[in-house]
Every structure is written in structure tokens, then in C-alpha cells.
Amino acid sequence: MCVVVHHFVGSELLKTILPHRAWIDVAFFHNSWLCVDLFFVLSGIVISMSYMKSEFGGFDFRDFVSRRIARIYPLHLATLLAFLSFRLMKMGLVAIGVLHFASPEMVVNNYVSFVVNLLLLQASGIIGYLSWNGPSWSISAEFYTYLVFAAVMLVAQAARNVRMVYALSILLVVGSLGIILFVLRMESLDFHYQFGIVRCVLSFFLGVLTVRAAAMVRPDVSPVLQSVVQIGAAVTAILIISVVGWLPVISFVAPVVFAILLGSLMVFPNRPLPELLTAKPLVWLGKRSYSIYMVHALVLVLLEYFTRGVGTARFQSLDGLLPGLPASVLLVAFVGAVLALSNLTYTTIEMPGSRLVLGLLRPRPANSLAAAE
Numbered sequence: 501m502c503v504v505v506h507h508f509v510g511s512e513l514l515k516t517i518l519p520h521r522a523w524i525d526v527a528f529f530h531n532s533w534l535c536v537d538l539f540f541v542l543s544g545i546v547i548s549m550s551y552m553k554s555e556f557g558g559f560d561f562r563d564f565v566s567r568r569i570a571r572i573y574p575l576h577l578a579t580l581l582a583f584l585s586f587r588l589m590k591m592g593l594v595a596i597g598v599l600h601f602a603s604p605e606m607v608v609n610n611y612v613s614f615v616v617n618l619l620l621l622q623a624s625g626i627i628g629y630l631s632w633n634g635p636s637w638s639i640s641a642e643f644y645t646y647l648v649f650a651a652v653m654l655v656a657q658a659a660r661n662v663r664m665v666y667a668l669s670i671l672l673v674v675g676s677l678g679i680i681l682f683v684l685r686m687e688s689l690d691f692h693y694q695f696g697i698v699r700c701v702l703s704f705f706l707g708v709l710t711v712r713a714a715a716m717v718r719p720d721v722s723p724v725l726q727s728v729v730q731i732g733a734a735v736t737a738i739l740i741i742s743v744v745g746w747l748p749v750i751s752f753v754a755p756v757v758f759a760i761l762l763g764s765l766m767v768f769p770n771r772p773l774p775e776l777l778t779a780k781p782l783v784w785l786g787k788r789s790y791s792i793y794m795v796h797a798l799v800l801v802l803l804e805y806f807t808r809g810v811g812t813a814r815f816q817s818l819d820g821l822l823p824g825l826p827a828s829v830l831l832v833a834f835v836g837a838v839l840a841l842s843n844l845t846y847t848t849i850e851m852p853g854s855r856l857v858l859g860l861l862r863p864r865p866a867n868s869l870a871a872a873e
Contacts, residue, residue: 501785501835502741503635504796506532508834513804514827517812522824524831528742534751535741536638537689537703538758543642544707545762547649552665552711559653566861568646572639572790573620574853575845579794580617583609583632586801620644623696630693635797637692641700648672648701649708666712669705676702677752688748689755703755710763717767726768733761734773791842791850799838803830 508514509521509529551559587609613631616622622630623641630637652672656664676698680686689699737757744751765774776782785792807815807830818826 501792502529502532502535504792504835504838505529505831506535507635507796507800508831511800511804514807514830517807517815518819518827518830519816520819520823521827524824524827526742527745528738531741531744533690534744534754537699537751537755538737538762539638540642540645540700540703541707541710541755541758542762543645544649544704545710545766546707547646547704548708548711551653552662552708559650559657561650561654563862564650564653565647566858568643569861570854570858572643574857575791575794575850576620576633576636576639577618578845578849578853579633579636579798580614582798584614586798623692623700625693625695628693633794633797635793637696638700639794641692641697642704644697645700645704649704666709669708672701672705673709676705688744689751690748703758706755706759707762710759711766713759714763714767721768723771726764727771727773730761730764730768730771730773733757733764737761788839788842788846791846792838795841795845796838799834799841803834803837 505524506529509524551564608629608631610631613627613629616626617632617636617640620640620643622637624644652665652668655668656662679695679698680689680702684691684695684698686694691699737754740750740754740757744754765777768774777786815826818829
């Protein structure tokens with residue numbers, strides 16, 4: 501949800517039309533791109549827990565990749581086709597004279613970038629811009645990081661040594677950090693189409709190592725210390741996100757803080773913070789988080805066209821009644837539309853599509869979709 505608000509706040513069109521954004525225009529939301537790295541760390545934790553604890557000896561490459569494709573590709577394809585349909589509709593309306601302008605994204609949304617998106621190569625450096633469903637670059641990075649994880653598992657299996665997974669994870673974390681700093685020469689983690697897969701590898705395998713570190717924590721830690729670690733890590737994460745715009749280099753610390761936060765939630769599940777995360781509204785959001793992430797850019801594009809149609813003057817007149825009112829109302833409407841659409845895609849595309857694709861790629865009966873979820 502922070503990433504959703506981040507893109508609302510960062511919209512250049514909305515900045516022009518909504519000059520007063522009141523409480524929305526804060527550093528935390530401007531810098532919430534960093535929450536994507538929390539997602540990468542969490543993904544490494546979840547995948548590692550699924551395959552290291554119960555399936556290490558029987559790890560099957562084909563089955564693993566089939567589950568990963570089934571999990572991410574149906575919704576990715578659906579949103580990509582939705583953007584394509586929207587662009588074709590705009591071209592048709594311009595051709596018949598209903599529209600007299602075309603937005604800048606039509607330049608980058610071309611047949612080359614479509615194929616790149618179709619093959620989940622947005623984060624591989626092939627093209628130098630984000631296109632179509634822009635946020636899906638992270639899904640591209642995730643997919644090929646999954647393949648790296650599968651290779652690590654196969655090497656460890658061949659060596660018949662589970663510790664090899666963690667040794668290789670350390671090498672991948674150090675190596676990816678070295679590539680980011682000395683090869684790509686990035687001054688922060690704020691990069692995506694420029695080999696964003698390296699950014700994902702860094703945080704993902706930190707997540708893998710987090711599972712190992714969590715297993716080494718003594719169970720007799722005092723409840724007070726448990727809460728201090730969890731709340732302290734959460735507060736530190738919020739502070740880092742809030743100041744990273746002024747101090748970009750601190751973004752390299754963020755994945756470690758995210759790992760400590762998520763690891764502490766996993767190790768100490770009976771404290772107030774993790775219990776809060778079991779609240780029904782948050783569980784509902786969690787189940788639909790992938791759909792929320794994948795559909796919000798399309799909703800934002802539609803919102804931008806709506807605001808352009810209404811016109812700046814009308815929004816400024818509302819601003820005269822109460823500064824920030826139109827921005828707040830639009831944000832609420834935007835988030836509401838994202839949640840409604842994501843619930844629809846979750847029930848009609850994401851989950852049914854996962855089952856369908858998994859059935860096609862893995863013909864034998866599936867006992868569980870747990871790893872695909």
C-alpha cells in the first residue's frame with residue numbers, strides 16, 4: 501500500500517493538477533520505493549522456509565519453476581494485456597478524432613518493450629526505461645532470482661550439504677553488493693531497469709540467510725527484549741525510508757533492517773506487533789498484495805486521464821475551500837478503486853490462473869499450492 505501511495509504522490513500530472521497535497525506530501529511516501537526491497541527480503545524468507553525445511557532432499561527444479569510461473573505469470577500477462585488494450589483504444593480514439601493528444605507513455609509502450617515485458621526481462625538492462633505495467637519490473641527481477649535460488653539448491657543437493665545453500669547465499673549477497681557499488685556504480689538501491697535483478701538478488705538472499713539466523717536465536721529471550729527488537733526494527737525501517745531521499749546511501753542498510761524486522765516477527769510470533777498483523781483487514785490485504793501491486797499502475801493511468809478531463813481549475817476551486825481536499829479525496833478514491841479491482845483480479849485471475857497454469861505445467865496431481873501461494 502505504501503508503494504501504491506508512492507506512485508500517486510510521484511505522478512507528475514497529479515503534481516501539476518493538485519498543487520496542495522497536505523498530509524500526503526511527506527518524505528515517507530516519496531521514498532516508499534524502498535518498500536520493494538522489503539518485499540524481496542520477505543520473498544527470500546518465504547521461499548527458503550518452503551523448500552529448506554521440508555523439501556531440500558526432494559527439491560525438483562521443474563516443479564519449483566512450474567510453481568513460480570503459475571504464481572506470478574497469469575496476473576502479469578493479464579495486466580500487460582490490459583495496458584495493451586488501453587493503448588490500442590487510445591490510438592483508435594486519436595485516429596477518429598475523439599482524442600487530440602496521446603500521453604508520453606505511448607512512446608515507451610512499443611512492440612519491443614512489449615516483448616521484453618512478455619518475457620519478464622524488464623529488469624535485465626535490455627531496454628533503458630520502464631514500460632507498460634512499470635511496477636512489474638520487480639516481478640521480472642523476482643522470477644530470475646528464483647532461478648538463481650533453484651541453481652543454489654541443485655548445487656547443494658549435488659554436494660549433499662544443506663550448509664552449501666547458506667554459503668552460496670553469502671557469496672551472492674556480497675557479490676551482488678559489489679556489482680551494485682563497483683560495476684553499476686549505483687549510489688543507492690533506487691534502480692530497476694538497469695539490472696534491477698542484482699538488487700533483488702541482494703535482498704532475496706538476505707532473506708534466505710535470515711531464516712538460518714532465526715533458527716539460531718535462543719528461545720528464552722525475554723518478552724520485553726523481543727518487543728524492543730521488533731518495534732525498534734520497525735521504527736528504524738520507517739526512519740530509513742523517511743530520510744533516504746536526503747541520504748541515498750542509507751538505502752544499502754535498509755535490507756538488513758528489513759531482515760531483522762521480518763526475522764524477529766518470525767522468531768517471536770506472540771508479541772503485540774506480529775499479533776497485530778493477524779487482524780482480518782491486514783490478512784485480507786496480505787492475500788491480495790500481489791494483485792494490489794500489479795493493478796495499481798493501471799488504475800493510476802485511468803485516474804490521470806480523469807483528472808485531466810476534469811481540469812485544473814475545478815480542482816483548484818476545491819482547494820480554495822480546504823487546501824489538500826481534492827488530493828485527499830482523489831487518494832481515497834484511488835486506493836478504493838485499487839482494492840476493488842485487486843479483489844476482482846485475485847478471485848478471477850490470480851488464484852484460478854495459478855491453478856490452471858500449474859495443472860498444465862505439472863500434470864501429476866498437486867497435493868498443495870502452498871509453495872505457489
